[in-house]
């Protein structure tokens with residue numbers, strides 16, 4: 001009897017799979033290897049442990065659709081009407097919150113390198129679940145970059161910034177290119193413009209600020225900041241929200257972050 005039940009459950013879920021703690025990942029498109037699925041699920045457990053501190057709910061479901069061939073993925077995005085709104089020329093992955101679906105294009109080009117891209121896109125799902133409204137773009141991309149730069153090893157999960165990223169930040173400070181207040185208040189358009197025109201400025205800086213907030217600032221402070229983001233009625237600038245939770249205000253935040261980057 002037990003075996004029959006198990007079989008039914010297996011048929012029902014097909015290629016879906018529960019990571020620990022109530023996340024159902026519905027796999028679609030081309031199959032990932034069992035090892036890849038295991039790594040993704042371990043990473044999702046790790047992310048959930050983090051996001052739970054900020055009110056992530058218990059029962060979660062997200063779709064992960066992977067295409068080995070880029071052209072097939074583009075065709076899929078055409079059929080669901082995404083390419084009309086979203087130029088896909090340089091895109092190799094994206095997350096759509098209205099569908100709760102991450103789509104990965106061209107997995108076969110470099111499967112090892114694309115795995116962290118999956119961690120990145122799925123982190124967008126959690127961030128949007130936790131913040132409810134549109135979170136500041138640097139914070140959303142920063143969190144995703146943080147988890148993208150985590151390595152799932154035998155002993156555990158480790159985050160690091162690359163030497164290139166660290167060097168790039170130091171150069172930005174040396175050249176006086178960083179206006180932190182303007183950056184944290186930027187909307188998506190300005191953020192993407194910075195990204196295109198200035199050698200990945202935006203993603204690297206977002207990654208660094210988020211790393212600072214995750215590794216150098218108390219969880220309570222981070223939680224207070226996220227609570228302010230969750231309040232839809234509070235239309236204050238993001239820099240003002242940081243100022244409200246950070247001891248010493250935004251100036252102290254700026255100084256401490258610069259020290260962290262040295």
Ligand SMILES: [Zn+2]
Pocket residue numbers: 120121124141144
């Ligand atoms: Zn992203």
